Amino acid sequence: MTASVAYRPGDLIKARGREWVVLPETRPDLLQLRPLGGSEDDTTLVYLPLEPESPVAATFDLPDPAKPGSHVAALLLRDALRLKLRAGAGPFRGFGNISVEPRAYQLVPLLMALKLDTLRLLIADDVGIGKTIEAGLIAREMLDRGEVERLTVICPPHLCEQWQxxxxxxxxxxxxxxxxxxANRLERGLRPDESIFEVYPFTVVSLDYIKSDRRRADFLRACPEFVIVDEAHTCVQANTSTRHQRYQLIKGLAEAKPARHMLFLTATPHSGDDSAFHNLLGLIHPRFAGLSEMPEGEGRRHLREELANHLVQRRRGDIAEWRDTAGFPVRESREATYRLSGDWGRLFDDVLDYARGMVQRAEGGTKLEQRMSWWAALALLRCVSSSPAAAALALRTRLKAVEGETESEQMTELDQAASETVLDGAADDALTLDETVPAGTVESPEDGAVLRRLIDRAEALRGPRVDPKLVVVAAEVQKLLADGFKPVVFCRYIATAYYVADQLKSLLPADKAHVIAVTGELTSDQREERIEELGALENGLTPVLVATDCLSEGINLQRFFDAVVHYDLTWNPTRHEQREGRVDRFGQASKAVRALMLYGENNPVDGAVLKVILRKAEKIRKELGVAVPLPVDNTKVIDAIMKAVLLQTGRVAEATRQLTFDFVGTEAEVDSAWETARDRVTRTVFAQRRLRPDEVLPEWRKAVAILGGEDDVVRFVSRAVERLGAPLEPRRDHYRLPLDHLPSALRDRLEGIGLRGTLKIGFAHPAPSGVLHIHRAHPVVATLADYIAESALEDGNPDFGARCGAIFTAGVEVRTIICLLRLRHQITVEYRDKDGRHALTKSLLAEECLGVAVRGMAAPAVLDEVDALALLSLEPGHNMEDGQKTRLVAQAIEAIPQLEPQFDAIARRRAEELLADHRRIREASDARGVRYSVSPALPVDKIGVYVLMPMARL
Structure with missing residues (x-):
């Protein structure tokens, strides 16, 4: 058995015949180690009592002067070491552990969060700006700072897999x-007193699973110290039992532990309900809920200023000031119409007459019978406006009363179910909904013959010869394809989606378009698989996706699509924006996206929804730059609109193109409510203090300088693969990387992570569809960096990464020695336990790679990134023999011991700067009793020694 020795993160030790770096989470008898030149994936645990030989302290060997390499190989090694850093010594602890390249504006919520004592933040950015990335950055940073150890995401059930x-x-x-x-699988093997949330540190929890009274108590007891609540606006309106349970759960989490960190995410913080909005603010702190009752004055102003520290909301226009290279596409919206005529127009008239008769016959019946007839009539109107397939199904389906319940209970259940299938989730703003065709008739034996005739007529209207709506959409999709766009066609019902997809397959050129349908009948995994398959299309095929609204929330489509066609109008403006937001969002490679709204120019149903809801919503969205939900109860609005359609006399043939229908006062009422909602949003939501670019960009640049940015990635990957025998092949908008030409050991590593053959890659964000975006944390970069670092540090191979070298160059006037140093810092975090009784300590590791220049006899000077790059990129003036290179490098290495005190001084100074960064970024930590200290691991690692000799003067 070995004796235990106290090692600290950053220490170098020798064990099992190789050198290792000690990582955090180390105990006296258990070491977590990373090979000196290896990656985090090579991390291993060493249990000291079972080791045959005790680990011993190790020192990092200086380069071997007998193995000089080229300056290109020296630069490759330097870039590899920077790009493989995971615990970088910059102002942010988490950046080395992320696999996404955040944009500078996405750092605003992170910096706001780190300035708060207890992290309570509402991120209400517009659809497509990147709330998930912003939340993930905060979570990763808090974990890597050691301030939290567990986290949970609470979200609607259909978003669980996406969050995971x-x-x-x-x-x-x-x-x-x-x-x-x-849950049952996760609970197997747990003790009766253990909770899933105590055993599994990171969880994604279905809101509807955890909200029940039975599960809520255990969750409140064992909930992690950091909680992200997605679609937070669905948790604060108590107009249904579901909403009430959600609100009680989230409110309980916020109140049970005031020190719990909580992030609330929503694109629609204010849904038109003032009480719901202020309940949402009250989750941040109860005093903010009081804004609703507080009169204008000094107290209200101060409270609003305080709220501004906890609320961030940006519109697309707000991002423009960042001049971000990612940018956002321009949305080009237009409309296309078809006309109900011939057999299709006559069928619509007869179905409308049937629906009116169904409502009129129920007037003398019970309230339940009246309500059933009303919903059945609305269902018929919705489905006959959708497609012949949906109309035929609705005519076949009877709406029946539920037995064993009171009339009041039946009406409540009926309204809730029908609002999902007929309206678009309007009674409850959670955008999950039923996509099956709703029942379009009620029990009425005398209607049997009439219904059969209507069904037969609907079935006969399939296909382009008799379906004018289908003809128009086929022509419009062909135009989009001709203009280079890849469209998603959104349908309201599953039956319509399959009908449209089948018809488009025969109407679009088979050698140009590949049409698939994705509906709610598929699981979320199956939907994602089908969409991913579209990215592998070859032979010039363009994907055309026909989908139901199961894809309007939860699955981002911007990688593969850049156009949206509304085949069916949505009756909820929030749903309309969600559809277009699937492609018009952060990460869209196209400079423009198109949105096409299709409707019947003489269809009274389409006309009513367009005039009173969608066009007014779009007008306000353009004015404010953000969508505003329907300002009054959507169910009541639709009821009023459809009454005008159902109760007025007249036929479709008499309707004009202008869709001038009498909405009996509803339009004026909604107009007034829209104005109020617009004023409220302008005055209340956007009146906040925001971090400006000049406050954020310096921190961003400092992080990039430590870890490497886009330019570093382009230089490293292009030079590395060229040196390894697989140079990049440029194409119009991407590069081809032939992995088969790489060394077999490297190729095997890439195949192990699913990368093989020839890759289509790009370095700029966003990458075109089907092209891998290669950033500093991409597996391609990480694997290349690990391979080159290991070749140099463990194998001593100077061909790929040179640890030493010498050249003659006109770029220096005196002998200049460049030392490539790797610094390892131990960060100690002292804090109190969750009860505040005991002091705890956590150790973290931070690393950085920097260049130091010794010019002549002058003292070593730290090089900034520009100078280090310039010196290591100098071209040789003329050839130098290998023997001379070896002598010059050996002389430089002999001087290293005399420079050691100065290297140590540099390391201590960098440690002080790192500590200052930590305190500045997380300035609220002192208020919470969190204390940081930083100490360098000495001696520093001398990775490389390179000699630049001036050219002889002629």
Whole structure:
């Protein structure tokens, strides 16, 4: 058995015949180690009592002068070491552990969060700006600072897998999904007194699973110290039992532990309900809920200023001031119409007459019978406006009363179910909904013959010969394809989606377009698989996706699509914006996206929804730059609009193109409410203090200087693969990387992570569809960097990464020695336990790679990135023999011991700067009793020694 020795993060030790770096989470008898030249994936645990030989302290060997390499290889090694850093010594602890390249504006919520004592922040950025990335950056930073150890994401059930995937792929956080289908598996093997949330540190929890009274108590007891609440606006309106349970859960989490860190995410913080909005603010702190009752004055102004520290909301226009290279596409919106005529127009008239008769016959019946007839009539109007397939199904389906319940209970259940299938989730703003065709008739035996005739007529209207709506959409999709766009066609019902997809397959050229349908009948995994398959299309095929609204929230489509066609109008403006937001968002490679709204020019149903809801919503969105939800109860609005359609006399053939229908006062009422909502949003939501670019960009640049940015990645990858025998092949908008030409050992590593063959890659964000965006944390970069660093540091091979070298150059006037140093810092975090009783200590590791120049006899000077790059990129003036290179390098290495005190001084100074960065960025930590200290691990690692000799003067 070995005796235990206290090692600290950053120490070098020798064990099992090789050198290792000690990592955090080390105990006296258990060491977590990373090979000296290896990656985080090579990390191992060493249990000291079972080791045959005790680890011993090690020192990093100086370069071997007998193995000089070229300056290109020296620069490759320097870039590899920077780009493989995961615990970088910059102002942010988490940047080395993320696999996404955040944009500078996405750092605003992170900096705001780190300035708060207890992190309570509402991120209400517009659709597509990147709230998930902003939340992930905050979570990763808090974990890597050692301030939290557990986190949970609470979200609607259909978003669970997406959150799990985003956390894993972008932030290296492996979370477990907790919902009905997974909870039993996760609970197996747990003690009766253990909770899933105590055993699994990172979880994604279905809101509807955890909100029940039975599960809520355990969750409140064991909930992690950091909580992200997605779609937070769905948790604060108590107009249904579902909403009430959600609100009680989130409110309980906020109140049970005031020190709990909580992030609230929503694109629609104010849904037109003032009480719901102020309930949402009250989750940040109860005093903010009081803004609703507080009169104008000094107290209200101070409270609003305080709220501004906890609320960030940006519109697309707000991002423009950042001059971000990613940018956002321009949305080009237009409309296309079809006309109900011939057999299709006559069928619509007869279905409208049938629906009116159904409502009129129920007037003498019970309230339940009246309500059933009303919903059935609305369903018929919705479906006959959608497609012949949906109309035929609705005519076949009877709406029946539920037995064993009171009339009042039946009406409540009926309204809730019908609002999902007929309206677009309007009664409850959670945008999940039923995509099946709703029942369009009620029990009425005498209607049997009439219904059969209507069904037969609807079935006969399939296809372009008799369906004018289908003809128009096929022509419009062909125009989009001809203009180079890749469209998503959104339909309201599953039956319509399959009908449209089948028809488009025969109407679009088979050698140009590949049409698929994705509906709510598929699981979320199956939907993602189908969409991913579209990225592998070859032979010039363009994907055309026909989808239901199961894809309007939760799956981002910007990688593969850049146009949206509304085949069916949505009756909810929030849903309309969500559809277009799937492609018009952060990461869209196209400079423009197109949105096409299709409607019947003489269809009274389309006309009513367009005039009173969608066009007014779009007008306000253009004015404010952000969508504003329908300002009054959507159900009441639709009821009033459809009454005008159902109760007025007249036929479709009599309707004019202008769609001038009488909405009996509803339009004026909604107009007034829209104005109020617009004023409220302008006055209340956007009146906040925001961090400006000049406050954020310096921190961003400092992080990039430590870890490497886009330019460093382009230089490193292009030079590395060329030196390894697989140079990049430029194409119009991307590069081809032939992995088969790489060394077999490197190729095997890449195949192990699913990369093989020839890759299509790009370095600029966003990358075109089907092209891998290669950033500093991409597996291609990480694997190349690990391979080159290991070749140089462990194998001593100077061909790929040179640790030493010498050249003659006209770029210097005196002998200049460049020393490539790697600094390792131990960060100690002192804090109190969750009860505030005991002092705890956590150790973290930070690393950086920097260049130091010794010019002549002068003292060593730290090089900034520009100077280091310039010196290591100098071209040789003329050839130098290998023997001379070896002598010059050996002479330089002999001087290293005399420079050691100065290198140590540099390391201590950098440690002080790192501590200052930590305190400045997380300035609220002192208020919470968190204390940081930073100490360098000495001696520093001398990675490389390079000699630049001046050219002889002629």
């Amino acid at each position: 995937q985003e956390l894993a792929s972008k932030f290296n956080i492996e979370a477990e999904v907790v919902r009905t289908g997974t």
